[in-house]
Amino acid sequence: MMKNDMRNEHIPAEQFAFVQENEVLHDQELQTKARGFFADAMMRFSKNKSSVIAAWILLFLILFAIFSPIISRYDVRDTDKLYVNFPAYVPGIARMNLGILDGAKTFDSQNDVAMLKWRAIGEETGMDPVLRVLNTHETEVKYRGQMVTRTTYDIEVNYYYALGMIYKTFSYDEYKALQAWQNETGIQVIYPYVDPADINGQTDTPNIWYQLDSSGAPALDKNGNFIPAYSTDTMGVGVEYDSIRIPGDDGSYAYATAKAGAVQCRVLYYNYYQYINGFEPSYIMGTNVMGLDLFCGIGAGARFSLLFAILVSAINLTIGAIYGAIQGYYGGAVDMVLDRICDVLSGVPFVVVTTLFQLHLAQKVGAIGAFLFAFVLTGWISMAALTRKQFYRFKGQEFVMAARTLGASDSRLMFKHIFPNAIGTIITSCALVIPGVISSETSMTYLGIVNLRAFAGTTIGTLLSDGRAAVTSAPHAILWPSIFLGLLMISFNLFGNGLRDAFNPTTRGVDD
Amino acid sequence: MVKYTLQRTLYMIMVFFTITFMCFVLIRMLPLPVLPPEDVHTKIVMMRREALGYNEPYVVQFGIFLKNIFTKWDWGLSEILYYGQDVWSIFVQKLPATMVVNLYSIIWTIPVGIALGIFAALKKNTWVDYTISTLTMVVISVPSFVYAFLIQYLFCYKLQWFPFLMKGGTDWFSWPMFISMVPAILSLSFGTIAGFARTTRAELTEVLTSEFMLLARTKGLTKTQATVRHALRNCFVVIVPAIFGQFIGILGGSLIIEGIFGIPGVGGLTLKAITGLDYNIFILSTCFYTAIGLAASLVVDISYGFIDPRIRMGSKK
Numbered sequence: 001m002m003k004n005d006m007r008n009e010h011i012p013a014e015q016f017a018f019v020q021e022n023e024v025l026h027d028q029e030l031q032t033k034a035r036g037f038f039a040d041a042m043m044r045f046s047k048n049k050s051s052v053i054a055a056w057i058l059l060f061l062i063l064f065a066i067f068s069p070i071i072s073r074y075d076v077r078d079t080d081k082l083y084v085n086f087p088a089y090v091p092g093i094a095r096m097n098l099g100i101l102d103g104a105k106t107f108d109s110q111n112d113v114a115m116l117k118w119r120a121i122g123e124e125t126g127m128d129p130v131l132r133v134l135n136t137h138e139t140e141v142k143y144r145g146q147m148v149t150r151t152t153y154d155i156e157v158n159y160y161y162a163l164g165m166i167y168k169t170f171s172y173d174e175y176k177a178l179q180a181w182q183n184e185t186g187i188q189v190i191y192p193y194v195d196p197a198d199i200n201g202q203t204d205t206p207n208i209w210y211q212l213d214s215s216g217a218p219a220l221d222k223n224g225n226f227i228p229a230y231s232t233d234t235m236g237v238g239v240e241y242d243s244i245r246i247p248g249d250d251g252s253y254a255y256a257t258a259k260a261g262a263v264q265c266r267v268l269y270y271n272y273y274q275y276i277n278g279f280e281p282s283y284i285m286g287t288n289v290m291g292l293d294l295f296c297g298i299g300a301g302a303r304f305s306l307l308f309a310i311l312v313s314a315i316n317l318t319i320g321a322i323y324g325a326i327q328g329y330y331g332g333a334v335d336m337v338l339d340r341i342c343d344v345l346s347g348v349p350f351v352v353v354t355t356l357f358q359l360h361l362a363q364k365v366g367a368i369g370a371f372l373f374a375f376v377l378t379g380w381i382s383m384a385a386l387t388r389k390q391f392y393r394f395k396g397q398e399f400v401m402a403a404r405t406l407g408a409s410d411s412r413l414m415f416k417h418i419f420p421n422a423i424g425t426i427i428t429s430c431a432l433v434i435p436g437v438i439s440s441e442t443s444m445t446y447l448g449i450v451n452l453r454a455f456a457g458t459t460i461g462t463l464l465s466d467g468r469a470a471v472t473s474a475p476h477a478i479l480w481p482s483i484f485l486g487l488l489m490i491s492f493n494l495f496g497n498g499l500r501d502a503f504n505p506t507t508r509g510v511d512d
Numbered sequence: 513m514v515k516y517t518l519q520r521t522l523y524m525i526m527v528f529f530t531i532t533f534m535c536f537v538l539i540r541m542l543p544l545p546v547l548p549p550e551d552v553h554t555k556i557v558m559m560r561r562e563a564l565g566y567n568e569p570y571v572v573q574f575g576i577f578l579k580n581i582f583t584k585w586d587w588g589l590s591e592i593l594y595y596g597q598d599v600w601s602i603f604v605q606k607l608p609a610t611m612v613v614n615l616y617s618i619i620w621t622i623p624v625g626i627a628l629g630i631f632a633a634l635k636k637n638t639w640v641d642y643t644i645s646t647l648t649m650v651v652i653s654v655p656s657f658v659y660a661f662l663i664q665y666l667f668c669y670k671l672q673w674f675p676f677l678m679k680g681g682t683d684w685f686s687w688p689m690f691i692s693m694v695p696a697i698l699s700l701s702f703g704t705i706a707g708f709a710r711t712t713r714a715e716l717t718e719v720l721t722s723e724f725m726l727l728a729r730t731k732g733l734t735k736t737q738a739t740v741r742h743a744l745r746n747c748f749v750v751i752v753p754a755i756f757g758q759f760i761g762i763l764g765g766s767l768i769i770e771g772i773f774g775i776p777g778v779g780g781l782t783l784k785a786i787t788g789l790d791y792n793i794f795i796l797s798t799c800f801y802t803a804i805g806l807a808a809s810l811v812v813d814i815s816y817g818f819i820d821p822r823i824r825m826g827s828k829k
Contacts, residue, residue, distance in 0.1 A: 050646070344530050349801040351767065355786045355794070356538045439655050443768060446657065449786060464657070468772070471661065472669050482658045489653040497649075 037424075041502040051498020054491040061488050065306060068299030073279060076300040076457030080281075080291035082163060082269060085474035088286040089160050101284070104131055105159040109152045113217045117207070118157065120218060120226055121164045124191065124209050124246075125268055129161035160270060160281055165191060165206035168267040175256065175263050179243040181275055188244045189271045192230035192253040193264075199229055206266050231257070288477040289469045297458050298484050304456040305488075309437040312375045313430050319376065320383025321426060325414045327384065328391025335388075346381045353377055354444050368455045371444070375437060386429055390422030428503045431496035435489050442485060460485050517814050524810045528803060535798045536577060537570045539791050545591055553589075553596030560589055588792035593784055599792045603778065603800075607763070610770065610777030612684045614762035617697045621704040622755055628705065629712025634739070636717055644709060651706035657768045660699035664772065668695055677774035696773040700766060704758065711754060715747040722746075749820040753812040760808040763800075 035043070046052055069076065089103030110118070115130075122128030135154040140147050170178065182189055196203045200212050210226035213219040221227055231254045241255040256263035273281050285294035327335045354374040361370035394400065395418060403417050438460075444450045445461030452459050458466075460481050467478030544566070547554045565576045580586040587599040594602050632644040651659075668676045679692040719725065720743050728738040763778075770779035778797065785793035 343527050344534075347527050347531050347802055347806055348535065349798065349805060351782070351786070352535060352798045352801065356535065359542055359789075360538065435653065442655060443657070447767060447771070447783060449783075464661075468661070471665055475665055475669075478661050478665075482661055486654045486658050489655065490650050493653040494649060 045498055045502035048498045048501065050494050051502075054494035054498065057487060057491040058495050061302070061484070061491065062306065064484075065299050065302035069296050069303070072284075072293055072296035072299070073277075073282060074293040074296045076292070076296055078293065078296075080273075080287065082166065082291070083160070083273075083281060083283070083287050084291045085289055085470045085477055086159055086281075086283065086287045087474070087476060088283060089158075090282050090284060091280045094158070102131060103158045103160040104156040105162075106134065106154065106156050108154045109137070110155055111150065111152050115153060115155075116218045116220075118155070118162070120210055121162065121207055123226065125161070125164060125270075127158075127161040127270065129157045129159075129164075131156045131158050163269050165209075165266050166269050166272075167206050167264055168272070169259055169262050169264045170256075171262050175265070178275060179241065182243040186244070187271050187274060188246070189267055189275055190241070190243070190255050191266045191268055192228075192246060192249065192255055193257050193266055194229055195231045195257070198231070209266075230254070285480045286474070286476045288463065288474070289466045292458065292466075294463070294477065294480050297463055298460070298481055300456070301458050301460040301463055301481070302484065302488070304452070304459050305438045305441060306434075308372075308441060309434045312372065312379060312437045313433045315372075315376050316379040316383050316433065317426065317430055320380035321387050321419070323380060324384035324387025325391055325419060328388040329395055329410070329414050329418070331392070331395075342381050342384065345378050348378065350374075350378065350440060351444075351449065354449055358450060366455065367450055367452055371441075371450050371452070375440075379433075379437070383426065383429070383433070386426060387422060390425060391418055394418045394421050424503045428496070428500045431499045432493065435492035435496065438485075438492070439489060513817055516817065520810055520814060524806050528799075528806055531802050532799055533574055535802075536574050536795060539795055539798075540566075540570055540573055542789075542791065545789060545791075547591070548595075551595065556596060557589055557591055564588070587796045590790055590793055592788050592790040593793065599796050602793070603781065603796055606776060606778045606781045608682070608684055609678070609775050610779060611762055613678075613693050613696050613775055613777070614700065616690070616693060617700040618704060618758050618762060621701045622708055622758065625705040625708025626712050626751060628709040630716060630744070632709065632713045633716035633720060636720075641713075645713065648706040648710045648713075651702045652710065656699055656703050656766065657772060659702055660695075660769055660772045663695050663698050667698075678776070680776075693773075693775075696769055696775055699769050699773070708751070708754070712747065712751055715750045716743060719743045719746045749816065752819055753815040756815050757808040757812045760804055760811060763804050 087103050087105050088101050090101040093100065094102035107114075118130050119128075122130065133153050133155050137152045137154075139150050139152070141150045142148075178189055181187075192209070194206075194209050198211070199205070199208045200216060202208065209229060211219045211229045218226055228248075230249075232252045243255075245251070245253065245255075256265045258264075270281070283293050283295065285298070288294055288297065323338065327338045354371065357370040357374040357377070358367065361373060365373070391414075400413060400417055403413055408417070442459070442461040442464070445452055445459045446465045447461075448465060451462075453462060463481040464478060464485070467474075467481060471478055544561075547557055563576075564580075565573045568576075577588075580588075585600065587603075590597050590599050590602060628644055628648075632641045635641050664676065667673045674695050675692045677692070678696065679689050681689070683689050720739070725738055725743055728742050729735070733741070767779040767783055769775070770777045771783060774780075778800065781793060782797040782801075784790070785797060
């Protein structure tokens with residue numbers, strides 16, 4: 001140190017020069033690009049990987065909700081009485097034999113008789129229901145004193161083909177129209193009639209078209225073929241059958257039987273469905289217990305949930321902001337009284353609020369109106385608390401005082417000067433309010449406290465409670481709505497968290 | 513401190529009565545159920561209604577209602593579901609099922625939740641932390657009934673480890689009873705674990721970065737010593753009140769989970785009272801849930817002051 005000082009001590013005067021001789025002194029221009037608050041927040045949001053992924057998933061789910069009811073051939077009010085709890089099936093993809101969307105349902109331990117019955121359905125309709133054999137079990141059974149090998153099969157069945165025939169009653173006009181349609185399209189709907197008396201008197205098994213032995217198993221001829229049990233007696237039907245006949249019919253089979261001014265037929269439901277709807281059944285996610293297309297149902301339910309949640313948040317935001325602004329701005333006794341009101345309202349359990357509103361208001365403003373009121377009654381409280389806190393933070397600051405000195409009125413101070421400062425925090429917390437609303441709405445419709453079937457057709461909560469009826473036989477009916485709801489909740493919360501962190505000015509610049 | 517506690521308690525009681533009064537009036541305003549004319553209890557119920565002042569103004573009715581509760585602990589008779597039976601005794605029968613299931617659930621979830629939180633905080637910004645935090649986030653977001661379905665489908669149907677519904681009977685602490693409760697306990701547990709893990713992690717990471725931790729290390733404590741003696745103690749200021757709140761919450765249970773697993777508890781009773789419009793049960797349930805909610809927040813509030821002497825509750829400055 002000392003040495004340095006010594007060396008710098010005797011510098012001749014002529015070696016000194018002014019740094020900025022003949023120059024104008026000015027600040028250097030900023031080299032960095034100016035970044036606004038919003039751009040900064042977006043930048044920090046995009047750094048948060050999980051939130052970005054969540055945002056994309058959320059976008060996908062919202063698009064799903066918008067478009068799935070449009071894409072789907074069904075409406076949320078279209079319910080099929082027979083395709084109930086049916087697995088996913090799209091005919092075009094099913095025919096490609098990829099093992100997906102083929103309406104497959106597993107049937108375990110099918111014995112030989114059962115296998116024959118499956119075969120018979122395929123033989124008559126030309127649509128073989130058995131897709132594939134998964135397992136073959138061989139067991140040795142003692143039968144009448146001898147050891148016999150019994151084979152059972154685990155098979156996958158196309159459930160739509162497996163439904164096969166139904167008995168259906170038509171008026172004479174309908175019967176004629178159906179025949180005309182058959183002739184036009186070449187698709188056979190009506191199959192020869194089988195009199196229950198000829199099949200051991202079974203009236204509820206329209207799929208049996210062959211002769212049975214005394215034990216109820218199909219009776220086969222020498223070549224192992226089924227022996228048809230079709231009726232030949234027309235029993236005075238009144239309308240001639242003049243349309244497609246099955247192969248092997250010499251014109252003597254009867255295709256209908258008279259039934260009190262109408263005719264009863266054996267109808268292949270898969271083709272009858274085409275006659276009614278104009279297309280083959282096609283359920284991307286299967287159907288639920290109401291026979292509703294889940295693909296459309298989830299979309300419609302999600303539409304409702306999202307719109308409802310946004311509406312509720314908007315109303316609560318407005319009420320909460322005004323209430324919180326008054327509390328925070330005036331403070332003192334006003335704050336205390338208003339705070340006590342909040343305490344009382346927030347103490348009432350939400351189930352109770354919803355129930356009471358349903359009981360009192362549902363008659364007057366409809367279930368949906370009463371539900372909305374229930375959400376609004378207590379929903380704004382958290383928003384008011386948030387606004388109040390922000391107002392306490394800003395109301396003593398200089399810019400407010402300056403505005404007041406200039407003669408600004410109270411409401412002007414509140415909403416023109418203080419509120420804009422607090423709005424970032426409030427808006428971003430809204431992103432976390434929406435999933436909360438969806439969650440409570442789903443719980444209430446699931447529990448059946450609120451029934452919105454008449455208003456919205458269905459909701460996710462309704463779908464879940466419908467799906468619960470068949471959780472073992474048709475798990476897909478509860479799985480899809482659950483997955484949708486789970487994903488929606490997760491992505492909404494992650495997205496909301498990311499947004500809140502990004503807009504939070506206190507964490508600004510921390511991670512850089 | 514004592515004064516503050518008393519003040520808070522009194523205030524909570526006032527809030528409770530205000531809410532009760534509001535709900536009471538709203539429920540009494542509803543049209544009364546039509547009674548079956550030939551039933552032997554009808555006469556009793558009609559007389560009870562007369563005695564309860566159903567034709568008087570609502571304030572008088574509320575007065576009679578309170579008087580009956582305070583003098584005889586009489587909450588009225590069930591008019592639909594359990595025709596002619598005393599509401600309180602029905603309610604008390606339902607309470608143990610709810611409490612036992614919730615008790616089993618929180619007994620193991622609170623330690624696990626806290627442990628996960630501590631683990632995540634100590635391994636902050638490693639894959640352990642990310643995994644725990646993400647899972648926590650996911651579990652908190654998804655409504656509990658969604659994984660109730662999953663559990664029921666997977667464990668009760670596919671694997672057949674547990675029965676579908678809870679076993680009947682009142683042998684609350686027997687082994688078969690416990691087994692039949694496991695699915696419900698699991699469904700209730702995930703949320704609690706995640707909640708505690710999140711709180712603990714957030715609190716502990718904050719404490720670990722504070723100045724006195726640096727001092728503790730500087731004066732020669734090992735990392736474990738410093739964490740256990742200083743950091744954990746401080747972070748328990750937040751966690752212990754939450755535990756108290758949770759314990760009060762076991763009374764309440766969950767409407768949905770009880771429905772899914774057929775637990776004969778208060779949640780199911782409330783739901784049945786709502787759908788069956790049994791007003792007296794509904795009033796009792798309302799009071800019960802309100803009281804639990806208020807008591808939980810009161811206990812959480814007060815326990816802060818008792819646990820952490822630095823927090824002076826209710827002091828002006």
